[in-house]
Amino acid sequence: MKTTITSTLKTLVIAGAIIGSTSLMADGGALYKKCASCHGQAGEKPALGKSKIIQNMSKDEITTAINGYKDGSYGGAMKGLMKGQVAKLSADDVASLSTYIAGLKK
Numbered sequence: 001m002k003t004t005i006t007s008t009l010k011t012l013v014i015a016g017a018i019i020g021s022t023s024l025m026a027d028g029g030a031l032y033k034k035c036a037s038c039h040g041q042a043g044e045k046p047a048l049g050k051s052k053i054i055q056n057m058s059k060d061e062i063t064t065a066i067n068g069y070k071d072g073s074y075g076g077a078m079k080g081l082m083k084g085q086v087a088k089l090s091a092d093d094v095a096s097l098s099t100y101i102a103g104l105k106k
């Protein structure tokens with residue numbers, strides 16, 4: 001009996017660890033949904049006719065751009081608009097989004 005309880009507890013702890021770790025990983029595809037209206041489903045559009053085609057940017061360039069919009073150190077005439085889009089993203093979100101966008105180009 002005692003062993004059954006112990007192994008059940010172990011199973012629960014392992015399951016909890018797996019669920020916990022996946023929910024901590026930000027999903028770039030889900031985060032990108034709100035960007036697609038301006039940048040295109042595959043990052044293929046110049047947003048509002050102004051931005052670069054982001055699918056052509058490298059992961060590092062995208063990360064620099066997003067973090068720059070957050071702290072105001074990057075961007076052109078419409079950087080205020082982008083600041084609103086990315087202000088709430090965590091560092092993990094930015095990393096997941098950058099990886100996702102850089103992988104969009106076929």
Ligand code: HEC
Pocket residue numbers: 031032034035036037038039047048050051052053054062065066074075076077078079081082085086097
């Ligand atoms: C309402 C339209 C709109 C939405 C939604 C939007 N963007 Fe943008 N994005 C723009 C515009 C306009 C620019 C150019 C801003 C400027 O003047 O620097 C831009 C620029 C960028 C750039 C840099 C490209 C360059 O020209 O240097 C990146 C990267 C980017 N956006 C990523 C995102 C991500 C990621 C999201 C979603 C979290 C997002 N955008 C949501 C309109 C939008």
